Amino acid sequence: xxxxxxxxxxxxxxxxxxxxxxxxxxxxxxxxxxxxxxxxxxxxxxxxxxxxxxxxxxxxxxxxxxxxxxxxxxxxxxxxxxxxxxxxxxxxxxxxxxxxxxxxxxxxxxxxxxxxxxxxxxxxxxxxxxxxxxxxxxxxxxxxxxxxxxxxxxxxxxxxxxxxxxxxxxxxxxxxxxxxxxxxxxxxxxxxxxxxxxxxxxxxxxxxxxxxxxxxxxxxxxxxxxxxxxxxxxxxxxxxxxxxxxxxxxxxxxxxxxxxxxxxxxxxxxxxxxxxxxxxxxxxxxxxxxxxxxxxxxxxxxxxxxxxxxxx
Numbered sequence: 465x466x467x468x469x470x471x472x473x474x475x476x477x478x479x480x481x482x483x484x485x486x487x488x489x490x491x492x493x494x495x496x497x498x499x500x501x502x503x504x505x506x507x508x509x510x511x512x513x514x515x516x517x518x519x520x521x522x523x524x525x526x527x528x529x530x531x532x533x534x535x536x537x538x539x540x541x542x543x544x545x546x547x548x549x550x551x552x553x554x555x556x557x558x559x560x561x562x563x564x565x566x567x568x569x570x571x572x573x574x575x576x577x578x579x580x581x582x583x584x585x586x587x588x589x590x591x592x593x594x595x596x597x598x599x600x601x602x603x604x605x606x607x608x609x610x611x612x613x614x615x616x617x618x619x620x621x622x623x624x625x626x627x628x629x630x631x632x633x634x635x636x637x638x639x640x641x642x643x644x645x646x647x648x649x650x651x652x653x654x655x656x657x658x659x660x661x662x663x664x665x666x667x668x669x670x671x672x673x674x675x676x677x678x679x680x681x682x683x684x685x686x687x688x689x690x691x692x693x694x695x696x697x698x699x700x701x702x703x704x705x706x707x708x709x710x711x712x713x714x715x716x717x718x719x720x721x722x723x724x725x726x727x728x729x730x731x732x733x734x735x736x737x738x739x740x741x742x743x744x745x746x747x748x749x750x751x752x753x754x755x756x757x758x759x760x761x762x763x764x765x766x767x768x769x770x771x772x773x774x775x776x
Contacts, residue, residue: 465492465505465506465509465554465632465633465635466490466491466492466505466506466622466629466632466633468488468489468490468633468687468691469488469489469490469491470484470488470489481686482683482686482687482690483690484690484694488691488694489621490621490622490623490624490629490633491619491620491621491622492505492506492610492612492619492620492622492632493505493506493507493612493619493620494506494507494612495507495510495558495561495562495572495612496510496562503520504520504524506558506612506632508520508521509548509549509555509558509559510558510559510562514542514545514546515542517545518538518541518542518545521536521541521545522536522538522541544636547639548635548636548639551639551640552631552635552639552640552641553640553641554574554628554631554632554641557572558572558612571611571612572611572612573609573610573611573612574609574610574612574626574628575609609626610622610623610626610628610629610632624694624695624698624699624702625645625646625647625661625695625698625699625702626644626646627643627644627645627646627648628641628643628644629644629695630642630643630644630645631643631644633691634684634688636681636684637677637678637681637684637685637688644664645659645661645664645665645695645699649664661692661695661696661699661700662696665692665696669689700742701738701742704736704737704738704739704742705736708736708737
């Protein structure tokens with residue numbers, strides 16, 4: 465239903481896992497295409513004939529990726545899309561908006577934080593009908609909300625921390641439109657501490673004693689477990705960006721160290737400071753380098769003991 469953009473990394477030969485390089489993008493298009501023949505992603509759900517929907521889905525797979533053993537089965541596609549039309553709450557809400565809105569210039573907004581009154585914060589529920597609203601194009605909305613235009617050729621960004629992202633990007637993994645990770649999930653027996661993104665998906669992946677269909681989704685599951693760590697990293701960077709006043713306490717110390725090491729002053733004192741606790745940041749790499757030099761000073765230079773193992 466939404467668009468997952470990345471630079472997929474494919475090695476020569478068999479690729480059993482999904483790999484991505486660079487920035488990961490999450491975007492969503494309009495409800496209706498510019499022309500009737502250009503339906504893609506979310507727009508396929510609004511093609512009148514179910515057989516034409518199946519044709520559009522089968523046409524998404526490139527011909528060079530279709531082999532003798534992995535050709536899509538039309539009967540399975542028809543069964544899955546019928547299930548999604550019956551169970552997916554977002555599809556029903558979007559259909560209702562198209563059917564009952566007389567204006568041709570409107571947008572659909574999925575609120576990032578809204579929950580129906582009386583709901584417990586830790587419930588893992590499907591969205592209620594009043595969480596999806598239709599407003600006239602140009603009205604104000606939250607920058608973290610998912611905004612879907614009625615018609616257009618452009619793509620709008622989806623916030624990685626929006627509760628509806630998982631259900632829109634992976635409809636087969638979340639067939640009922642269940643909420644994914646968001647900032648409002650509190651820990652058990654706590655009214656202050658929130659559940660982290662890592663803890664949320666660790667729990668989702670490890671249901672002891674219960675059937676977990678995620679692990680049986682093959683390549684789709686591979687993409688999911690690559691996408692979610694990218695979301696975790698984005699969530700941590702978002703926290704760092706929003707809590708700069710707390711993290712600037714060690715700024716002067718690191719500034720003095722950087723100038724002592726002849727660093728470029730133009731790259732020092734930027735608006736957003738990424739601390740050494742964030743894996744991969746410049747301060748993290750600098751700290752690890754100092755640790756490595758301390759090991760060399762105490763234990764001597766490192767050497768390699770290489771072993772080759774092969775079958776005769």
